[in-house]
Each structure stands twice: as structure tokens, then as C-alpha cells.
Amino acid sequence: MPRSAYDQTGGLVYFPRMCEKIRLHSKGELPEVYHGFLGKGFDGRICAYLRVSYEDVKTQVLAGGSDEDVLAWCLATGRGLNEIDYIVWNGFARKRGWRDDDGGSDFLTKAKADAGFSDRGQLMTMFDFYEHDEGRAS
Numbered sequence: 001m002p003r004s005a006y007d008q009t010g011g012l013v014y015f016p017r018m019c020e021k022i023r024l025h026s027k028g029e030l031p032e033v034y035h036g037f038l039g040k041g042f043d044g045r046i047c048a049y050l051r052v053s054y055e056d057v058k059t060q061v062l063a064g065g066s067d068e069d070v071l072a073w074c075l076a077t078g079r080g081l082n083e084i085d086y087i088v089w090n091g092f093a094r095k096r097g098w099r100d101d102d103g104g105s106d107f108l109t110k111a112k113a114d115a116g117f118s119d120r121g122q123l124m125t126m127f128d129f130y131e132h133d134e135g136r137a138s
Contacts, residue, residue: 004017004136005017010071010075012071015067019070021038039055046089097125097128107126108129115133
């Protein structure tokens with residue numbers, strides 16, 4: 001199972017989860033349910049936010065870089081972030097699925113239904129869903 005989306009590297013939520021999914025997938029240990037989302041969804045969004053390609057991040061991770069090393073590479077190669085950039089990313093990511101008008105809320109609703117969690121009103125964001133679905137929250 002990948003790490004929690006709430007985990008942080010260098011002040012950014014989700015980044016260590018993406019790196020962990022890359023590592024698990026390369027070892028054949030990532031559950032298949034995650035395979036279709038590699039490089040997409042949050043993976044794609046954080047890479048776009050950092051202005052680096054997912055494939056380049058994957059190369060850095062598989063070359064043995066720590067999460068901190070890979071993030072440093074992203075910041076040097078893509079764009080640096082200031083204090084507000086961290087607030088914007090973390091706020092967006094933590095609230096994804098809650099009142100989104102670009103399909104995020106619909107995606108969360110479908111994910112909950114597919115997993116049998118439609119009755120779980122407390123799952124208001126994708127991060128909430130991950131925590132519950134992966135057994136870190138009840």
C-alpha cells in the first residue's frame with residue numbers, strides 16, 4: 001500500500017506518496033488498482049505544478065534518489081516554490097473532491113460508490129477516501 005497522501009516531503013503533501021507508488025510499482029508490489037493512475041491524477045498534477053514530467057521524476061526515483069533528493073531535483077529543474085506556492089498546493093490537494101466544479105467531486109462520488117463507501121459522508125476529499133480505503137482511518 002502506498003504512503004498516506006498527507007505525508008510530506010519538504011513541506012509538500014502527496015509527494016512522498018507518488019515516489020512510493022513508483023518504487024512499489026517497479027518492484028511489482030503496487031496493487032493493480034493503482035496502475036491506471038500512475039502519472040495521472042495527483043501524480044500528474046503535482047508534476048505539472050512543479051513543471052517537471054512524471055517520466056523524469058520516475059527516472060530520478062528509480063535511480064535511487066530519496067524523496068528529498070527527488071524533490072530538490074524537481075525544484076532545481078522545474079520551478080522553485082515560495083511560501084505561498086506551498087500553501088496553494090497543499091490547500092488544493094488536501095481539499096480535492098470537496099465542492100470541485102471541474103469533475104473532482106464527481107470523481108470522488110464515483111470512487112466512493114465503487115468502493116462501497118457511498119454512505120460515508122465523512123469522506124469529503126480524495127485524501128479522506130485514500131485514508132479510509134487504505135485502512136488508515138475508520
